[in-house]
Amino acid sequence: MLWTIFVILLVLWLLGLVSSYTLGGFIHILLVLAIIVLIINLIQGRRPL
Template sequence: MLWTIAVILVILWLLGFVSSYTMGGFIHILLVIAIVVVLVRVIQGR
């Protein structure tokens, strides 16, 4: 579940980054949230 959310957030970030439609810092906030979700997933997996 968390992995899927992280992948979706990364895809949204890439789409925003490529299309130059950043909406301020929103796209980079998506990237940070995706990284946090992946880290939580890795920590819980151990």
């Protein structure tokens, strides 16, 4: 689930960066959120059911 959120945020960030519609730098918040989600996912790891 977190990988899906990470990929979605990363794609949105890339689209915003490529389209040059950066909203004054707020588009980089998406990159920060994607990295945070990735770090949380790596810290939690795979937990047994």
